[in-house]
Amino acid sequence: MxxxxxxxxxxxxxxxxxxxxxxxxxxxxxxxxxxDLDGVDATVASLHRAFPGSVPVLHAFAAKANSLVPVLAALERGGMGCEVATAGELARALAAGFPPERIVFDSPAKTRGELERALDLGVAVNADNFQELARIDRLLAGRRPVSRIGVRVNSQVGGGAIASMSTATSTSKFGVPLSDPGIRRQLLQAFRDHPWLTWIHTHAGSQGCPLDLMARGVALAVEFAEEVDAALGERRIVGIDIGGGLPVNFADDAIDPTFDGYVARLRAHAPALFERGYRVVTEFGRSVLxxxxxxxxxxxxxxxxxxxxxxxxxxxxxxxxxxxxxxxxxxxxxxxxxxxxxxxxxxxxxxxxxxxxxxxxxxxxxxxxxxxxxxxxxxxxxxxxxxxxxxxxxxxxxxxxxxxxxxxxxxxxxxxxxxxxxxxxxxxxxxxxxxxxxxxxxxxxxxx
Structure with a gap:
């Protein structure tokens, strides 16, 4: 025994x-x-090590996984950013000491007031849909944004073992569905119309999602980024936010899968993520805490x-x-x-x-x-x-x-x-x- x-x-x-x-x-x-704050430090260090040093990466902790301000503050001291999905989480991230440029605001239901606050602060914003892009354009009123702004795309690669944790199904409520008829053309037009739109965001899901499915979703987002650049005849997309979602082993104390293992799948499915000079953002939560x-x-x-x-x-x-x-x-x-x-x-x-x-x-x-x-x-x-x-x-x-x-x-x-x-x-x-x-x-x- x-x-x-x-x-x-x-x-x-x-x-x-x-x-x-x-x-x-x-x-x-x-x-x-x-x-276990010592364990948190060790996990954050392993996350930093997993990604190649030649690629500029912001690891933004998903605040929903543990929004206690002292925990967020410990993560900030460890060099992480913070991904928030509500005004309450944004307030907690700011209280924890995250500078606005290391905060990413994701939500499918951002209000005008929330967007205005985020844009004024310089918080990164990932728009969920075409109506939100139009709202951001009206709020900017021709101004060059301080924030980096992206659009979330749904790669529609399918779901994992837990339906509620799968966000890249054909009918997911999140993001702009890349495979729906006419959507790619509409998205490309949005990039033509909005010069401030320079990032792509994607997230296939979390617990119950295989690493290969998650990495394929990232690969499709990178492919679309290259399609945008080709259509506009310029290097428009400067960064890819690949989301988080690394599953956790709840069966025993083993750490499986690992960040290293996921990066290996990203290299296999989406090598251009590391080779084309993109800035990268991650949004891991459960796997960190x-x-x-x-x-x-x-x-x-x-x-x-x-x-x-x-x-x-x-x-x-x-x-x-x-x-x-x-x-x-x-x-x-x-x-x-x-x-x-x-x-x-x-x-x-x-x-x-x-x-x-x-x-x-x-x-x-x-x-x-x-x-x-x-x-x-x-x-x-x-x-x-x-x-x-x-x-x-x-x-x-x-x-x-x-x-x-x-x-x-x-x-x-x-x-x-x-x-x-x-x-x-x-x-x-x-x-x-x-x-x-x-x-x-x-x-x-x-x-x-």
Whole structure:
């Protein structure tokens, strides 16, 4: 039998210290997320190394994967840019310290006000459709833009294993469909009409999409860039934004696929991307953060139904909405730990791991073989640094958990930094329509 992986040993080390410091506590801190900032640094470094040094590349982190401002700030310090898809994400990117020229604004529904703000700041803009191009032209009113401006094309190369994550199908809502009748001619005319249009953007999808499909989508975008240059008789297209979407392995701790592997497929399918002097932008998100984060939650109760044990925990749909609503597409691993943080060993028992929400489908895992969980144990959910605890779902008014950044040293020390404080469930947030200064049900100081 093989022993625990280095990543599992590291999680256990962090967990032990988190319990010791009271960041996890069965009465006061029932659930928490952890971001391994050392791991983030290493992943960002591997991304930079994967692309040839001769090509000017901006790696723009997809903010939707983890929009916590301290996390974005750490990525900015690591030399990354930021890809945003809403005004809220743009505000967070600016607050994290990203200079506007290292921010890319993608959205299929940009308002006039959002576009005006982005263009005034000098944020790069990828237009999604012909109407948006016309709107940008009116906003520029003949001015030369400070922003670099591109248009998103849908290569229509097909979908992957998860339909909702596939954005290059024949009927995708994103971008201008390259293969639809008359569209290429219309696109070429748009480039003739708008001299400020100098970039091509494409993105085939993410989780569930094979690397070859993604690389073929990039190849078609590069081919169209060459078609634009040929039609205009000049070098108009200066850069290609190839999107992100590198899938993540949720089955174990192995990093597969890798950025190196994806670049190899790009070289095979789209060599001109690296050979024609294009500037390149990437928009990786999940592949940067997922494996550099985990969450841990206490088991509150255990029971049995129909002969199957059930552990009721404090992690459920509020921090794992995709897994709860689409478990076949988004399975997560579960690790069983004692309440002090030590990993549980022993006989495996098939059991359900349930969350706290008030509906029967709130399950992190069904019929999963684990050491038998007991009240007071901890369940650890690896690979959840992107989209999970950083993007909570407020079902049942469940509170947002605290998120801690983690760094370690060679001597065994573990240092935590609070990235987001836990919500107090007894204090109603401002967005609920009123501000409560005292916890509900607690006498005021005046009454004491």
């Amino acid at each position: 093989t022993g625990p992986t280095p990543a599992a040993v590291r999680r256990e080390r962090i967990l032990l210290e988190a319990v010791r410091q009271g960041l996890l506590d069965p009465e006061r801190s029932l659930l928490a997320g952890f971001v 997922a494996k550099n984060g985990f969450m841990a939650a206490y088991v509150e109760y255990t029971k049995s139904a129909g002969g199957r044990p059930i552990a009721v925990t404090h992690a459920g749909v509020q921090v794992a909405a995709r897994t709860v609503f689409a478990p076949e597409a988004w399975p997560l691993r579960i690790e069983a730990h004692h309440g002090n943080g030590l990993a549980k060993r022993g006989r495996l028992v098939r059991q359900d791991v349930a969350g706290p929400a008030c509906f029967s489908g709130d399950l992190l895992a069904r019929d999963r073989a684990l050491p038998l969980l007991e009240p007071g144990d901890l369940v650890v959910v690896p690979d959840s640094g992107a989209y999970y605890f950083s993007t909570p779902f407020h079902y049942n008014s469940l509170p947002e958990p605290a998120v801690h950044g983690v760094r370690t040293d060679g001597a065994g020390g573990v240092e935590f930094t609070l990235l987001r404080p836990a919500q107090d469930p007894w204090e109603l947030p401002d967005q609920d329509g009123l501000t409560v200064r005292e916890p509900v049900g607690v006498p005021s100081r005046e009454a004491c």
